[in-house]
Amino acid sequence: xxxxxxxxxxxxxxxxxxxxxxxxxxxxxxxxxxxxxxxxxxxxxxxxxxxxxxxxxxxxxxxxxxxxxxxxxxxxxxxxxxxxxxxxxxxxxxxxxxxxxxxxxxxx
Amino acid sequence: xxxxxxxxxxxxxxxxxxxxxxxxxxxxxxxxxxxxxxxxxxxxxxxxxxxxxxxxxxxxxxxxxxxxxxxxxxxxxxxxxxxxxxxxxxxxxxxxxxxxxxxxxxxxxxxxxxxxxx
Numbered sequence: 001x002x003x004x005x006x007x008x009x010x011x012x013x014x015x016x017x018x019x020x021x022x023x024x025x026x027x028x029x030x031x032x033x034x035x036x037x038x039x040x041x042x043x044x045x046x047x048x049x050x051x052x053x054x055x056x057x058x059x060x061x062x063x064x065x066x067x068x069x070x071x072x073x074x075x076x077x078x079x080x081x082x083x084x085x086x087x088x089x090x091x092x093x094x095x096x097x098x099x100x101x102x103x104x105x106x107x108x
Numbered sequence: 109x110x111x112x113x114x115x116x117x118x119x120x121x122x123x124x125x126x127x128x129x130x131x132x133x134x135x136x137x138x139x140x141x142x143x144x145x146x147x148x149x150x151x152x153x154x155x156x157x158x159x160x161x162x163x164x165x166x167x168x169x170x171x172x173x174x175x176x177x178x179x180x181x182x183x184x185x186x187x188x189x190x191x192x193x194x195x196x197x198x199x200x201x202x203x204x205x206x207x208x209x210x211x212x213x214x215x216x217x218x219x220x221x222x223x224x225x226x
Contacts, residue, residue, distance in 0.1 A: 048211065
């Protein structure tokens with residue numbers, strides 16, 4: 001079955017850039033979405049189709065996807081960005097949606 | 109804009125069947141290119157896709173749960189539902205209903221906690 005791997009945690013200082021990776025076999029051939037989940041809340045879509053931002057998502061959130069790795073970048077990180085982040089993709093070979101294990105972003 | 113709301117029992121005993129309903133507002137569940145799905149999250153853990161039903165009626169299930177899961181659509185009520193049989197404590201989780209159109213990412217309900225305990 002298809003798997004996507006994320007680092008369990010990433011730490012960043014306020015105002016700095018945080019990068020969260022998501023790795024999977026030939027992941028660059030799939031469309032990747034990223035979700036932000038704050039404590040006690042439902043996940044919120046922050047990036048879809050690798051690089052696109054839904055309306056209302058700040059432009060400090062950006063995404064890329066190539067080869068075996070997709071990356072969510074948070075520029076000028078703010079305290080409000082502290083949350084769990086999950087990558088997600090549709091694996092057409094097995095006809096299933098797949099989530100990464102999640103990354104806890106800590107803003108120190 | 110689509111809104112989704114889960115409903116159903118919050119407490120089950122082992123071996124019972126989990127039944128949840130998701131009510132869709134702000135759009136038709138018969139809308140083309142939409143997937144209607146269920147995703148769960150055990151307390152303190154990550155997200156697990158349970159399965160989805162495409163607007164055509166085709167269903168897709170997580171292989172690890174496939175033998176116990178049924179997802180169906182009721183177009184007359186603009187709802188879709190989840191049934192998970194023979195539950196155990198390992199099925200205790202927040203259950204989210206969600207929808208996506210193509211590769212545009214999931215829109216989520218608020219989630220409902222289902223606890224399995226004797």
